[in-house]
Amino acid sequence: MDERVATALSEAFPGRSVDRTFGVGPSWNGANETVGVAFADGARAFCKVADAGDGSRIARERAVLRYLDAERSVSGPRVLAADPDAPVPYLVTAPAPGRELLGVWEEAGEGQREALLRRVGATLAALHAERFETHGEIVGGGDRGDGLDLAPAPWPDVLRATIERTREIGTSERLADHYDAVFDCVEANRDRLEGAPAALLHGDVAKPNLFAVDDGDAGVDGGAVDDTGPGVDAGPEGIVPIDWELAHVGDPARDLVRAADQLLNGFDAEGPEQYADAIYKGYRDHAGGLPAGFADRRPIYEVVRMLGRSGFIDQWVTYLDEPLEALVDRADAELRARLDAV
Numbered sequence: 001m002d003e004r005v006a007t008a009l010s011e012a013f014p015g016r017s018v019d020r021t022f023g024v025g026p027s028w029n030g031a032n033e034t035v036g037v038a039f040a041d042g043a044r045a046f047c048k049v050a051d052a053g054d055g056s057r058i059a060r061e062r063a064v065l066r067y068l069d070a071e072r073s074v075s076g077p078r079v080l081a082a083d084p085d086a087p088v089p090y091l092v093t094a095p096a097p098g099r100e101l102l103g104v105w106e107e108a109g110e111g112q113r114e115a116l117l118r119r120v121g122a123t124l125a126a127l128h129a130e131r132f133e134t135h136g137e138i139v140g141g142g143d144r145g146d147g148l149d150l151a152p153a154p155w156p157d158v159l160r161a162t163i164e165r166t167r168e169i170g171t172s173e174r175l176a177d178h179y180d181a182v183f184d185c186v187e188a189n190r191d192r193l194e195g196a197p198a199a200l201l202h203g204d205v206a207k208p209n210l211f212a213v214d215d216g217d218a219g220v221d222g223g224a225v226d227d228t229g230p231g232v233d234a235g236p237e238g239i240v241p242i243d244w245e246l247a248h249v250g251d252p253a254r255d256l257v258r259a260a261d262q263l264l265n266g267f268d269a270e271g272p273e274q275y276a277d278a279i280y281k282g283y284r285d286h287a288g289g290l291p292a293g294f295a296d297r298r299p300i301y302e303v304v305r306m307l308g309r310s311g312f313i314d315q316w317v318t319y320l321d322e323p324l325e326a327l328v329d330r331a332d333a334e335l336r337a338r339l340d341a342v
Helices: 003-012 056-071 101-107 110-128 155-169 177-188 190-194 252-264 273-287 294-305 313-320 324-341
Strands: 018-022 032-039 044-050 079-083 090-093 136-141 148-152 199-201 210-212 239-241 248-250
Touching: 003 018, 003 032, 003 044, 003 079, 003 090, 044 056, 056 079, 056 090, 056 136, 056 148, 101 110, 101 210, 110 199, 110 210, 110 239, 110 252, 110 273, 136 155, 155 177, 155 190, 155 248, 177 190, 177 294, 177 324, 190 294, 199 252, 248 252, 252 273, 252 294, 294 324, 313 324
Parallel strands: none
Antiparallel strands: 018 032, 032 044, 044 090, 079 090, 136 148, 136 248, 199 248, 210 239
């Protein structure tokens, strides 16, 4: 067992025996590490530890999960133990109910996939219904009835902060100039961005971060280590997002653009149009429409999304099995096209 994980578990569950830990799949987020935990009594949990001792993301995720547990707009995994101020900051959560969307997706037919995406869209709409008076970074709070503690800032500044975090966890500086181009785009369009609504955003809506719950799974928490509390309420759409460490209060249009991109698109190719339409339909059906100003601000957020390619281009080389320089050229061309669209 990793020494940091062992330290966190011994503090969170003194005297409790751990049978083993296990991997939870690849992650491009280098700031924290998550492992599955199988206890000797058969219970399971998931333990996230901060790599460099910075507990800010742990504090953010704990706050959001507590907030969701109190407000019930959208569900997340139940927090079993957490201490962002410990020498090894940690968060331990119960398993999410249902099945990871990635696995469900691979087994589904076209019609089933569209239905899943409509559920995801509706879940995002339910999440974005949690509105705030100001945009900002989440720094704490979340206790029952206490809301979330924010470091308020204009939305363009919060957006810049999220871009900085992308740079921090990026795995390649080969296209470092793309960050400067994206910052310039945000600054040049502050007037278009500043009027955006302020909603709770997940910040990383990818298939591995979503669990789909069937009717028979609702209220089941997968054998949590502490089963004395209530099970997870999967919400009306049966989609449970996990991994809330990038959550913030910002423009719901940004979350929706990022979700569609992460769920459907490749390096420089878009997924089937009907799949994107399914996400938007689910959103509209729940919210009565897309976020205010979506069409106007969408091109800006598509520029920002390029950093999911540029900052991790070495990872894309592995997945696409293509020469680095070919991907660099394509990424440069795609960024120019997106900037022209803005």
